[in-house]
Amino acid sequence: MIESLSNPVQELAVSGEDPPEKYVYKGEDGAIDASFLVMEVPLIDMSLLTSSSAAGDEELKKLRSALAYCGCFQGINHGLTSSFLDKVHEVAKQFFALPIEEKQIYSRTVEDIEGYGNDSVLSEHQTLDWTDRLYLTVSPEDQRKLGFWPEKPRNFREVLHEYTTKLSLMNELLLKAMARSLNIEEHSFLKQFGERGTMTARFNLYPPCPRPDLILGVKPHADGSAVTFLLQDREVEGLQIMKDGQWYRVPIVPHALLINVGDQAEIMSNGEFKSPLHRVVTNYERERITLAVFCIPESCIEIGPVEELISENRPKLYKNMKNFVDIYFQNYQQGKRPIDAAKI
Ligand SMILES: O=C(O)CCC(=O)C(=O)O
Ligand SMILES: [Fe+2]
Numbered sequence: 001m002i003e004s005l006s007n008p009v010q011e012l013a014v015s016g017e018d019p020p021e022k023y024v025y026k027g028e029d030g031a032i033d034a035s036f037l038v039m040e041v042p043l044i045d046m047s048l049l050t051s052s053s054a055a056g057d058e059e060l061k062k063l064r065s066a067l068a069y070c071g072c073f074q075g076i077n078h079g080l081t082s083s084f085l086d087k088v089h090e091v092a093k094q095f096f097a098l099p100i101e102e103k104q105i106y107s108r109t110v111e112d113i114e115g116y117g118n119d120s121v122l123s124e125h126q127t128l129d130w131t132d133r134l135y136l137t138v139s140p141e142d143q144r145k146l147g148f149w150p151e152k153p154r155n156f157r158e159v160l161h162e163y164t165t166k167l168s169l170m171n172e173l174l175l176k177a178m179a180r181s182l183n184i185e186e187h188s189f190l191k192q193f194g195e196r197g198t199m200t201a202r203f204n205l206y207p208p209c210p211r212p213d214l215i216l217g218v219k220p221h222a223d224g225s226a227v228t229f230l231l232q233d234r235e236v237e238g239l240q241i242m243k244d245g246q247w248y249r250v251p252i253v254p255h256a257l258l259i260n261v262g263d264q265a266e267i268m269s270n271g272e273f274k275s276p277l278h279r280v281v282t283n284y285e286r287e288r289i290t291l292a293v294f295c296i297p298e299s300c301i302e303i304g305p306v307e308e309l310i311s312e313n314r315p316k317l318y319k320n321m322k323n324f325v326d327i328y329f330q331n332y333q334q335g336k337r338p339i340d341a342a343k344i
Contacts, residue, residue, distance in 0.1 A: 006118055006119060006121055006128055008100060008103075008117075008118065008132050009118060009130050009131060009132050009205075009207050010096070010100075010132050010205060010207045011100065012207075013207035013208055013209065013210075014207075016210075018210065018211075019130075019209070019210060019211060019215060022121075022126065022127065022128050023127065023128050023129075023130055023214075023215045024127065024211075024214045024215060025127050025214065025215060025216045025219065026127060027127075027219065027220065031213075032212065032213055032214065032215075032216060032281055033213075033247075033281075035249075036240065036246070036247050036248055036249050037246075037248055037249070038248065038249045038250075038251050039070060039241055039243065039248035039249065039250055039251075041066075041070060041072055041073060041074050041241075041250055041251065041253075041258070042062055042065070042066040042069075042070075042073045042074070043073065043074045043076050043253065043256070044059060044062055044063055044066060044073045044074070044075055044076070044259075045059055045076055045077045046075045046076065046077050046078040046079070046170070046173070046174075047077040047078075047079070048077075049063065049173060049174070049177040050173060050177070060177060060180055060181040061181065063177060063178065063181050064178075064181035064182060064272075067178065067181075067261055067265075067269075067272075067273040067274065068272060068273060068274060069243075069274075070241060070243055070274070070276055071241075071260050071261050071266075071273065071274040071275055071276035072241065072250075072258060072259060072260035072261070072276055073258075073259055074253045074256040074257070074258055074259075075170075075229075075256055075257040075258075075259045076253070076255075076256050078170060078256075078257055079166070079170075080163075080166055080257075082254075082255045084162075084163075085231060085255050086234075087155075087159055088159055088160075088163050088231060088291060089231065089233075089234060089289065089291075090153075091153050091155060091156045091159045091160070092203045092205075092289050092291055093289055094152070094153040094156075095134060095150050095152070095153065095156060095203065096132070096134075096203070096205040096289065098150075098152060102152065103116050104116065106134065106147075106148050106149075106150055108135070108148075113135055114135050114136060114137060114145055114148050115134070115135065115136075115145075115148040116132070116133070116134045116135075116148070117132070117133065117135075118131060118132050118133060122333060127216075127219060129216060129217060129218050129219060129280075130206060130207070130209050130215045130216065130217050130282050131204050131205060131206050131217050131218060131280070132204075132205045132207070133202055133203060133204055133205070134148075134150070134202070134203040135200065135201070135202045135203075136148055136149060136160070136200065136201045136202075137198065137199075137200050138160070138161075138164045138199040138200060138201050138293070139164070139168065139197075139198065139199040140196045140198070143198075160201060163293075164199055164201060164293060167199070167229050167293050167295075168199060168295075170229070171193075171197075171199075171226075171227055171229075171295040172190060174227060174259070175189040175190045175193055175226070175227070176189075176190060178261075178265070178269070178273065179306075182269065182272055182309065184306055184308045184309065185308070188268075188306045188308070189226070189265070189268050189269075189306070192268055192297055192301060192302075192303045192304075192306075193226060193295070193297045193298065193301075194297055194298030194300075194301045195298070196298050197226075197295060197296055197297050197298050198294075198295075198296040198297075198298070198299070198325075199293060199294065199295055199296070200293070200294045200296065201291060201292070201293050201294075202291070202292045202293075202294070203289070203290075203291050204217075204218075204280075204288075204289065204290045204291070204292065205287065205288075205289055206238060206280065206282055206283070206287060206288040206289075206290075207287050208282075208283060208284060208285055208286060208287055209282035209283065209284065210284070212281060212282040212283060212284050215282055216279055216280060216281060216282065217238055217279075217280030217281060217282045217288070218278075218279055218280040219279060220242070220277055220278070220279040221277070221278065221279070221332065222262065222263055222275040222276060222277050222278070222337065222338075222339065223260065223262035223263065223275065223292075223294060224262055224263055224264065224294075224296070224324060224325050224328035224329075224332075224338060225262035225263075225264060225265075225294035225295055225296050226261070226262055226264040226265045226268070226295055226296065226297055227259065227260075227261060227262065227265060227294075227295045228259070228260050228261075228262055228292055228293065228294050228295070229257050229258075229259055229292070229293045229295075230257065230258040230259070230260070230290060230291070230292050230293075231257060231258075231290060231291040231292075231293075232250075232252050232258055232290055233252070233288040233289050233290055234252065234254060235252070235286070236283055236286045236287070236288040237249060237250070237251065237252055237288075238280045238281050238282065238283060238288050238290075239258070239278060239279075239280055239290075240278060240279050240280070240281060241276045241277070241278045242276065242277040242278065242279075243276075247279070250278075260275075260276055260278070261273045261274070261275050261276075262275050262294070263275045263324065263328065263338055263339040263342070264296070264297055264303055264324055266318075266339060267303055267304065267305065267318040267321075267324070267339070267342050268303055268304070268305065268306060269305070269306070269309060270305035270306065270309040270310055270314065270316060270317055270318065271305075271317045271318070272309060275339060277337075296325060297324075299322065299323040299324075299325060299326075300322060300323070301322065302320050302321065302322050303320065303321065303322070303324060304316075304318065304319065304320030304321065305317065305318055305320075315344075316344060317343060317344060318339075318342045318343060318344060319342055319343075319344055321342060324338075324342070327341050327342070
């Protein structure tokens with residue numbers, strides 16, 4: 001296997017040169033266009049998801065239909081203040097603004113996806129994403145590799161810790177609400193998630209791109225998580241979701257969290273919830289910074305469709321399996337949709 005790391009896209013972007021051919025996307029899923037229709041991503045009031053009132057029941061119905069319809073929603077009233085979310089965005093921005101030598105202290109190695117860097121080059125035919133990332137394991141806390149956790153800006157570690165501690169609680173609340181919305185025992189999904197599920201954080205920088213018509217920020221994929229929390233850029237759009245064979249733009253709702261289910265929630269829900277295919281387009285003039293936090297079930301626990309969601313009318317659609325993330329990466333690298341490997 002050829003494997004090497006590519007140069008920071010941030011440097012390519014300022015060089016003013018034409019981007020190398022290996023960034024040009026050759027997929028056949030339609031033109032790259034930033035002016036598609038906007039997806040009406042439902043807004044969900046997260047504060048109502050724990051309420052046993054009529055309004056709470058109503059919100060659960062909305063949650064269920066959002067996850068069945070487009071696999072995602074804009075979470076509002078989530079309990080994180082706007083000023084705190086601005087701070088999270090600010091530390092990400094300050095990290096990517098550091099001189100290259102300072103960021104490279106945290107560089108990932110070829111063997112490890114954690115750290116600062118971008119796509120591993122595994123084959124000559126691979127198309128690279130127009131993005132630089134900082135990828136960190138957040139929990140379980142004893143698996144953090146602090147050597148990759150930036151010391152600059154000064155409050156980076158503290159802000160990330162606080163943000164992800166809150167998201168971890170939100171993940172639990174949401175997995176319970178997702179189960180209740182399907183009228184199944186509320187711990188059905190949480191049990192499969194386990195007490196030592198993994199949480200990873202991926203800071204994404206998409207530098208301005210000279211050819212947004214040819215180059216993607218992130219190629220089409222669905223997430224391998226159970227749940228993903230995305231803090232979008234406050235001003236620059238870029239995320240697109242596929243629905244019924246069409247790409248749609250995901251709008252920015254200031255200070256909302258864009259929450260989507262990943263393949264593992266699709267499997268556990270026996271396909272009631274849809275893990276959405278999504279991609280990121282680039283912008284000619286402006287950089288975009290996002291933070292994706294992935295909540296991933298404990299790898300040694302077997303996940304599979306919850307029994308109560310299997311019936312004569314709705315047969316079991318996915319196999320039971322452990323360590324889906326491994327299956328995910330094997331299939332992803334071969335350009336296959338990982339969830340297909342889980343289908344019966
Ligand atoms: O940056 C975005 O808008 C989405 C990133 C994403 O899909 C991912 O990191 O899995
Ligand atoms: Fe994603």
